[in-house]
Amino acid sequence: MFFFDAHLDLAWNAIEWNRDLTRTCHELRKVEKDRGLTFKARCANTVTLPDLRQGKVGIVIGTLLARVVQEQSNPSFCRYDHMEAAQAAAMGQLAWYAAMERRGDFRWIKGKADLEASISDWSAASHEGKTPIGMILSMEGADPVLDPSELPMWFEKGLRIIGPAHYGVSPYAHGTATIGGLFSKGPDLLKNMEKLGIILDVTHLADQAFDEAMSLYQGPVLASHHNCRALVDDQRQLSDDQIRRLIERGAVIGAAMDTWMLVPGWKRGTTTVESTGVGLRHVADHIDHICQLAGNVRHVGIGSDLDGGFGLEQSPGDLDTIADLSKLCEILRQRGYSQIDLEAIAHGNWIRFFRQNLA
Template identity: 30%
Template sequence: MDWLQLHRNSPVVDAHCDTLTAMEIQNRRLADVGRGGHVDLARLRQGGVKIQFFAAYIAPTHRERAVTRVLELIDRFYGELKLNEEEMMFITGAGDIQRVQNTGKIGALLAIEGGEALGGRLEVLRMLHRLGVRSLTLTWNHRNELADGVSEGGTRGGLTRFGRAVVREMNRLGMLVDVSHLSEAGFWDVLEVSSQPVIASHANSRYVCDHRRNLSDDQIRALAARGGVMGLCFYPDFIHSTAPSLEKLLDHVDHVVSLAGAGCIGLGSDFDGIERTTPGLEDVSCLPRLTGALWRRGYREEEIRGILGGNFLRVLEQVLPSGQEDPGGVSNRGEKVAL
């Protein structure tokens, strides 16, 4: 098997893109071709993506109307699913993962970036879960009702009482807790509170590239020890301070593997949320190049499959609800599910 065939046969998962916001700004649809951005249906196919996380990002400018804003972006997500129902499938339960593989459709997982979207209420979290949200990045860079983000270095604040309650409720509901952008104190609080593996959907190694958004060696070891996964982020500033490249990204892979093995690494491109791209990784269609680079570095087929998506699939299958659930609270078999 050559590396291109390996890529085509792998369950490629990208755990973070900001395409919902980018489509609004660029006035485009997922099915549009040649309208800019980094992610569309054609390029997802070219990149071999099987499951794409779509983040509803709550920008600081929307903080005062965060609940309304997240509903706007979820509505856009639903609209794209409807327009592209022959190409895409909504993932809300662990059972959907196999169905995606069987149908050949692209699986779409709905995520939120920024706990401001909860409006300080667990009831809102539960309603967002009913709408199909299955992953929540607790903070962006700044402080919110859940915790401090990485920009709040002066306070060293971790999870608030509400933030701890959110993590526990997410565990109960079957939602992925995402520690990207979270303060280091908050990271350790999450690992203390969570009964499930957690993810860092888009973050790299701080040892390789000393950026506050990257994870320390201790964080990486702890995340891996709990069965979690970190998604390699393609934002140049998180890869190398002066000369980011695909090969430099693989230096992050090498270091993380030396710390904790290949089982804690996935992909979290941050496409459509970054203003600059890394040479060789200009958009989602370029993902096969990453597979080729891993192959040339000497990684084994099973390690590459895990990095491309198998590791995130493991966490999804463990954390997501076991049944195939309709976001409205009715299973696809017509049975009522518990609300």
């Protein structure tokens, strides 16, 4: 059984963190240790290409992540003072995906034929060590898009999904930890996305922006990396009402593995994995909550966000690298999920979604 992970900031790690993702996680931890890097998520990464392959994570959504400066900026992460710089950074990340595709590490999924090829790569009973990882390109925070009229150019380059906002406000919408709706160019962004068949990712939209986007945009929607507000109360999470509305639209919601979204009361830099005992069973709780609301297993998948600005210090304690995703299936199996259910959660739901909705 293979896995589909709907949210990984691969190029951002490769470029902003200067991580050679062709090496194993353990090798990279040593490299960063030898360089004396001390930021909390250093020497503690969990995602590289060999580890993805080892864990049979065969298809991923890879992001372009390049934001303009906001008040909420964490100075540890690169942010840009103007949108043109954000665009240039995103183009650099795009060039990284292209270079890795030429190496044979990725199969860039731009249409349905690529998707089917990747599914058959990873459905094979045995596959070689260098099977390309299927990659669908997404943009987290639309800051690199200078104007909605640019979208055909981005589509042409292979972009298939956009989440209009990230943490703080983007030029198009209010995002996580802010209150408000779309900005003046937000509706045009959504209209042009719908026209081109670019999928809307609602993750990180503030509540009002979520409402406005869901009513303005009539194309396919997903929530790439998003957990449940009923279990961990924060505006970054989906309320039960939002989950029901996503289910009505045929969306799939990816379970995220950043520990502050898994257990209540997490304080970054203070709370620890050890003090909370946070583990993959908490990811299973969020998955189960969505399945109970839906009355089926069809609307949940994985969107781990591992290495999305955090490392082992903020990841489930029973996960050393992304190759450990299979442990999540064991936990769900013990809770009564059948093999068919597990395949739906591991990859089947995302595959159904993209078979239906990839332009």
